[in-house]
Amino acid sequence: MADFYPILARAVAGLSETSPEARRAIYDRARAALVSQLRGLDPPLSEAEIMRERLSLDEAVARIEADYDEAPAPPPAAGGPVIRTVENPTLPIRPPTPKKAPEFAPLPAAAGEDDGEPLPEPAEPQAARPRVLPPRERRVKPGHIRSAVVGGVVAVAVAAIAATAIYVHKLRPQDTPRPNSETASQPAQAPQSDNGGKIAERVGEPGAPPQNRPAGSQPNNAPGIPVPQPGGEVAVAQRAVLFVEVPETPQQPQTTSGRVFWRLDSESAGQGRPIETIVRATVEIPDVGLSLDFTIRRNTDSAFPASHIIGLRFTSTGDPATQTVKEVGVPQFKSEEGERGAPLSAINSALGDNLFVAALSNVPVEVERNTDLILSRSWIDVPVRFASGRRGIITFEKGVSGSQTLADAFGRWR
Known part of the structure; x- marks a missing residue:
């Protein structure tokens, strides 16, 4: 089953007002979109499978509501102080003592005072004329812009909820071909980097060239050496x-x-759908028994707001209690092995465990940025x-073969 909690929580957090009514509206839209999309699958899902996904969504709703229930309620607004007049008959009421006027130095006699001429009457004060302000230009209230943006985010999140459930039913373990026995042999014994840096900030220095191997070792395991593949193709x-x-x-x-x-590679997005070209990168870390099937495909489902879909399926031969991949970050692309990557939009x-998907934004500006990162950068990081x-971080290079593969795929998708 799919994990709807991250997407649904992000949609609720984007609301300008997280009232129970606003949250309930998001939940209702998500349920309607999910059931509608699942019933439209070909071949159709059974009612039990639809109910299972619906229950998974309800569990995510319950988790979000529990988070809001645990938040402390704001204290009730305290009423203002009540002023009461208290009469105290025991105290005599005294008239207020007039304030003593401040003493000033005597002013010099005004001109003409000695002549007995009357002083001019002071001018009557005139009321200040109100200042007329120019008419202000009408502007769109920031709240309206925020509401429009949040509405778009909510729509994307609700559609992503439905598409996530669809994708998990289309993604099957048998979709990933296993490499042949020659390519599954032991890897090159490259020396470990002494200056790895922080996991989240910097990866290690570029590895040194493979050391000389004893006689009888497999030379085709070294990076950069052509490896025969089924069908006569040569992979590097x-x-x-x-x-x-x-x-x-x-x-x-x-x-x-x-x-x-x-x-x-070529795959169909579902029964009755045309065969589409996809990019497949098979990452192998044999010393720890970990492999990653990394795929990039163009999104052909108009109901799903994404330009491309990246699939990540991990396989581990180690202890599931420690080696299972529970979370992944958005793939990051970088020019050099030792620098920090830029995440995709x-x-x-x-x-599920070891199975993840990243939906790339379909906003034109972000599509252009994502495409530039994918085609121009030489290394990929998967946190x-x-x-x-x-x-941990799995970092792997495109090299000549990866750059050519991606260029061919994006050329066909345009």
Whole structure:
């Protein structure tokens, strides 16, 4: 089942007024959109499956409402002080003592006073004329702009709720082809970086070239060496690195080298839908038994407000209690391995353990920015959090094969 809590909570938090009535309106729209989209799937889902997704949405609603119930209620407004007149017959009422006028030095005699001429009468004070202000230009109230923006965000979030449930039913484990036995052999033994930096701020220095291997080792495991693929294609392995934080030494994360293979693939978004070109990057970190199936596809569903969809499916052969991926961040793109990446404009959704999807914004300005990041940057960061609570970053390069694959795909999508 899909996890609707992050999307629904974001929609509620964007409301200008989080009253129970406003929250209930969001919940009702989300339920209606979810059921409508699920009933329109081909092949249709069973009522049990629709009810299961509906219950998952209701659980997210209950979690959000529990958060608001736990918030302390504002104290009632205290009434103003009541002033009462208290008569005290025991105290005599005395007339107020007139204030003594301030003493000033005597003024010099005015001119003409000695001549006995009367002084001119003082002019009567005139009422101040009101200042006429020029007519002000009418402006749109900021509240109206905010309401329009929030309305758009809510609409996107509600649509994302429905699309998330659809995507989790379309995404099946058998969609991801497993690499052949030759490419699944042991990776290059690259030395670990000594200056890894912080997990959330900086990745390690570029890895050194692979050391000489003993006779009989597989030379095609090294990044940059062509590897035969089924169908006569030749894939080139590019570098990949897994950084995992170490609580005892936060400045020195654990570094494990791996590799990534880029290629174009063809898949259908669902039964009765046309075959579409997708980009697939298979990231392998064999020393820790972790792999990532990273896909980019163009969104062809007009009901889903996204330009492209990134799928992330993790596979681990380690202990599920510690190696399961519970959270991921929005993919980040960067020019150099050691710099901080720029995140895409996207909304992340968890479809379950080890299974995530990122919907890229369909706003024209953000589509242009996302496309520029994807095509022009050389490295990709995927922040993760494991079931053990430890954070990590999977960073992998595009290289020549990745750059060519992405350029071909975006050329076909235009």
